[in-house]
Each structure stands twice: as structure tokens, then as C-alpha cells.
Amino acid sequence: MDKFTRNTSFEQWLSPISNNLFEEQVKVYQLNTYTKKLYMASFLKLLLYAQLQETESMRALSDCVFSEELQNAIQLETISFSQLGRRLSQVPTEFFQTIFLDLVTQIHTKTDFQTRRKTTTPLKIIDSSTLPLNLNNHKWAKFRKTKSGLKLHLRLVLMEKGCSYPDQSVLTNAHKHDRSQLEVLVDDKECMYVFDRGYLDYERFDCMTDEGYCFVSRLRKNAVVRKLETFSLPENSSVLSDEMIVIGTTQNRAENGFRLIKVLDTKGNELHLLTNRFDLRAEEIAELYKSRWAIELFFKWMKQHLNIKKFYGQSEQAVHNQVYIAMITYCLNVLAQLNTKSTRTYLQISRFLKAALWKPAHIWLRKIGGNTVP
Template sequence: MQSQANKQKRNGKLPKAFIVDSTTISLNKTRYPWAEFRTTKSGVKVHLRLAYIGKGDAYPDSAVITNASVHDVNQLEIVVDERLATYIFDRGYLDFELFDKFSHDGFFFISRIRKNSLVKVREEYEVPSGGTIFQDQMVVLGGKNGYLTDPYRLVEVMDTQENLLRIITNQFDLPSEEIGQMYRARWEIELFFKQLKQHTTIKKFFSRNEDGLKNQVYLALISQLLTYLVKLETQSVLSSLTIQRYLFASLWEDSELGETRIRGKPTGSD
């Protein structure tokens, strides 16, 4: 894996970064009996791959919708399908054998391990003084007659709320500070889910049919992607949410006025 990363770096190609996570949409048990979740309610789960460009700059790249009872890790291999890209996900996707498979198949990942994960240190790396990095090590995970992984890198970093994060990755060529920053970028998908649920048309579903409900969620994701494309086309510095609001408002106004607002130029009438 190190050789693949170094080769990629020599070719001057920056690896793509994707953030992977899921969000659950609760549903009425009587109206949606097909959406298995809990004994008292139904639900669907959106498993999303978010393409990460930079802070506040991301767009939906791939999505799978399942019943809410489906475990996240069971969908991970479906959304991880582009080699030499880096996938960032939380410890809900922890699967040592799957991590090894990703490494062998040419996928990079950045994730977290649980506090009770067994760690065997193979090598210590020097960490920058005065920073937020506490440990940088080569390790293997597992043991005590359990599964023992390939060598990985374990970076311990303090987050903004002074919590210690134990980040595991197969990226050995990046500075430890960059590993920490990339994992913290995972917050972007939480913001995306919040915007998706609060500002698109999935608060109320128009169909009780499985295909109809899924189509409505996919349309909501498409609207988010189109908003991002508008942001790129206009070279706007506004947030996607602000652009989306301007787009809704411009449905009943002069389209040039809406475009001017999105571009961030004075309209002369505001």
C-alpha cells in the first residue's frame, strides 16, 4: 500500500477523498410495514458516499437506501469501489478483515478504533512537538486468538473538544496532522444530513410504496447535487444552503436576478 501511495504521489495525482456514513429516516409502522426497523416503528437508512473537496465543499456522489435494520458495515463494500481514493468513516464500520481486504484491493481508508480494540505496536514514529498529535505508530490490530490484521498506522489526536481520537489508516505517506484533519472532515457529512432532512422534501413522503419513497429520497439527493453544480458554474462563495434558498426564491423572479445573487454581486434592488 505504501508503494501505491508513493507512486500516486510521484505521478502528481492527489487521491480523491470520500466520506461514508448513514442516516436513518423514521417512518410510521402502520403506513410503512415493509421498512423493517424496530418493533414500534419503521424506517429506512440512507448509506451515503460524500465527495469531499474542502471545508464546506462537498457533494453526494453515491447512495444506497435500505431498511433501517440493515447494519452499516454490510453496505460499506458497495460504496467503496474507487481504487486509490481515500474513504473516511466512523468506528461503526469497524471490521478488521474488511480493512485488510480494502488494503489488498488498493483502497485507502481513515477510520477510528474502539477503546477496547487490541493493539500491538510494531514501530513508533516521531510526532511534532506542541501540536495535537500524541502518538503516531505502526500497529497490528487484534490478538488473543482473534483476527490479527496487516500493519496499519495508528494516530492519536486531540479534537477541538479535547477528546482523544484513535485514528487507524493505511496511509503511511501523509503527515500525522493531515491524517487528523482528514478524519475531522467527517463532520461535513453530518452537516449534509442535517441540511438534507431539514431543507428538502423528505419531511413528508407522498408515497407509501417502497419505490416511491426511495425515489423521493434520491430526488432530494439529486437536488443537492444540482445545487453544488450551480455553485461551481457560478463560482459562488455562498454556502449550498444559501444558494438553494436563492434558487427557490428565483422560481417567481427574474432568473438573472437570482443568478446575480448567487454569484454574490450587487443586484441594485436589495
């Protein structure tokens, strides 16, 4: 218990970030070279503090350093908002991306991802969400006459009991089409991929099938299909039809045969689901597609509770860095839950952390449901 008493709750929350990896990356990118005051360790803590407190600007973050507890945590008494802004624009996004991916690896380990994949097929959900930007400040992200935006392409791992976490991401301008990232986000043949109709690409579907990747997607109702075979359904099935089809016109047609399953959603709308899995029951395929809702909930949670509504910097690098800091924050909450075997939600964990930020770590750990961290 003593080692947790010496740590504040904030320090304990940050502890999954590997010091060795952090120092290694700082040296690789020479981020502390010629630095006189704002070293990367202090800067990262400030950015994560800003995420927790949903601090609206660099000026507001600079004012927060007036707090004696924060001064002790970052080893700084004052810092100007202009220094913070310059630093955010100078740090390569790869630095924060590396930290994010290391936290993902830790989550994989804590959830026995490699062990689970030997007995079950892990489910990975792919989707994207557009983050609006101010056109006057972010002209580099213009995608309409009056709008700028950044698109976050994300792959979400769905765990048991509905828990989920991001394990891969790509940031592009909002005008970039979703299907352009499918090849990047599909890279594991032992997983099942679920994505929406924005990723429709007949040629890519053929390649995925030939290479052994499994997927469930949604087909547009006006898609040209040719029925090859109709599969029987059990009595009282919620599935409307189950067929083997060929999709596309003569000029643009998939070479492989796929499975088309028609079901009704909760509002009574007919959904056309496309998959290359013929070994599962139609009802199971429908349930797999319903799990796609988890990534919608993730994006909603992220936009509501992480600080990506207002961006601190105007440059592309500054904006990308802030998004990765937000995802690092999310992963730290996931690890806090896993390490303590807590039944608290990520939002509760975050709220209790803010309430006990500078108190001894054991107070926060006990509140969220655990006394020690492995």
C-alpha cells in the first residue's frame, strides 16, 4: 500500500505510460534538445490534465498552472500559453501515436487478447467520425465551401460484457472516403470485421475473401445482385431471407459469391447484410452486425467527455496531436478499470479521478473498486 500512498491519484492514473518508451521516443525525436523550461514529461502531464479537466484553451491551461498541486506534478511554476501552443505544433504526431499503441498493447495483454483469439474469433468494428473545425483557422482541412473537418478512421475491439477500446486509427481530412482506409484497418485474418456501407468496395471485398479475411457489412438496397442459391430458415426466424449472391454489374462485379441476409432493425427498416461467412447461422450474422453500434457509442462518448470539441492549435499537427492525446486518455481509463477489476464505467472512473486528483492514490483506487494495481 505504501507505494500507492506516495503517489497521487493523478500519478497513479498516468503510471501505465512506459517511462522507458517515453524517454526513448524523446531521444529519437530530440524533443528536449535546446529546451530550457517545457520538457516533454511536463508537457505530456499538462495535456492529459487538460483532457481530464476539459480545459478549453491553451490560455486557460496556462492559468491552471497557478495551482500548487499542478506545479508539483509538472515541476513548473509558470508557463505561457504561447509556449504551450508552439510545443503542441512542434511535437511529431508519431510520438503520441507510439504511446497510444503501447497502451493498446497493454490492454491486449490485460484482456488476454492473444489467448481469446485461439478459442473465439475476436470482433473488430471499423467506422469513421468527422470532427468539425473552424474554416478560418483550419484552411488545410477544407472539404466544403463553408466547412473544414478532420476524419477519424477507427478500429474498435469489442470485449466481453460490451466493453470496447480502440486499437488502430488513421487521421485524414474529412473529404477522404472511408473505403480508402479499409486496407489499412483490416490486417488480421483471425478476426471478424464489421463495418457499414460507407466501406463498400467490391474489388476490396474480393481481395479480402481471397486472402482469408472475414467480414460483415451492409449492402445498399439498390445494389445489383444476382441470386445463386436460397438457404432455408428455421421456423419463427427473425431473418427475412438468406441467399448466396453475386454482386455488381457486368462492368463492375465481384468475382466471389457472397451471402446476403435481410433483416429488420428495431425501427422496422429492412437491412441488407453482406458477408463472406457461410458457416454461421443467419441470426448470428445479424447479431454481429448489431454489435456495430458499439463504435457509434464510442464516438458519442469521445465527443461528449473528451476534449476534442475545441482545438488548441491551428496547424494540422497540433490538431492531430490533440486527438491522440484524447485517445491516450481513454486508454488510461480502460487500463484503470482493468487493473483494479472495477465495475465502474469509464465516466465514473474519470469523475472520481478528478475529485481525488491530488489525494493519495489508494483513496481513488478504493473508490473505483480496487485497492492495489498489479
